[in-house]
Amino acid sequence: MNNNNETQKESRMNITRALIIAEPWIGKILNGEKDWEMRSTHTSISGTVGLIAKGTGTVVGIAEIIGSKGPLSHEDMLGNVHRHGIPSNMIESGEVAKWNHAWQLGKLKKLSTPVPYQHKNGAVTWVTLGEETQKQLQAELAGEDWLQEGSAPQPAEPAAPKLAYTAPVRVATGANEGEVVITQGNLNNNHIYVRNVVELFPPECFGGSNRRELASQLITLHLDKAETVKCDIDGTKKIFRDRRAIGQFLKLNNFVANDKVLIKRIADLEYELSKA
Incomplete structure (x- = not known):
């Protein structure tokens, strides 16, 4: 065999x-x-x-x-x-x-x-x-072990969130909400950093660096003027993984660099995002 x-x-x-x-x-x-x-x-x-x-x-x-x-x-x-x-x-x-x-x-x-x-x-x-x-x-x-028989790709076990993130732009304003400053990079790449409000989210909502490493638990984002979506958080970049929805939210609310996003926890695993 x-x-x-x-x-x-x-x-x-x-x-x-x-x-x-x-x-x-x-x-x-x-x-x-x-x-x-x-x-x-x-x-x-x-x-x-x-x-x-x-x-x-x-x-x-x-x-x-x-x-x-x-x-x-x-x-x-x-x-x-x-x-x-x-x-x-x-x-x-x-x-x-x-x-x-x-x-x-x-x-x-x-x-x-x-x-x-x-x-x-x-x-x-x-x-x-x-x-x-x-x-x-x-x-x-040579020496690789990934050439084993497999079926359709399945999400991997979520990577443990790396909480040694960079210095925050602004500290969270409370136990259930926080503000994040939007950068030009966020606008160019359709994402929002959650590095300085990471304590708002449970660890099981953080996945790996790509979609094959989804977190074990998704969160619901109620995006002002945009759609409501479920996604996890990229535990490497500390961004919401659904860039399409985030880009829509930023565009419809006319964000520019240095504007702020208010993130509110409104229920377990549910968050509301709006322009601060």
Whole structure:
């Protein structure tokens, strides 16, 4: 049995092809922000493949394709933004309507050093990798244990929150509320730091650095002039994970740098956000 497992592992470490993915999607995959690569057709290809950043001439990651799902309905697309990473406004506009098949990714490895490959004329989606590139990718996987059999990715156990955060911009104004100063970086990246009001939130609401490490407990955010959403907190960056909803909240309330957000705890695991 062990010999069979080793044979399977060696076979799966022999990466003969790579998938070409454009920005910003390749970046989102490598950062753990999406695990569905959207395409216009189904794929029968599965197993370990290289990931190419389009236009760079290099393989920048390695992943397992564990399934292909689709065509997805409009509602399915809107309900799975956290999996495919396409903003809801792009879905609503119809500009990505043809990209309705999800190529599902499982295990992932981001390469510390991109590996060059020879791009053949006419290659648009897949590239057959040369022998030297295959050897370099196989060396990257030497000793790795992630090439075990798996199914659809499941949220990992939440990482313990790191409470050694940076010095607060402003201390909390009370046991059940606090104010946070909005920076230009917050506005540019659709997030709100909760570093200085972290005591308002229970530890189980803090997850890891990406969507595969969701917290065990979600919180409800009632966003003034925007929608009510459930999400957790990125325990590394100390931000609410649902950037789309936060961006909507900041925009609809006309926030500019140095404005303040008032965060109120109104019930267990429920919070109200408004402009201070």
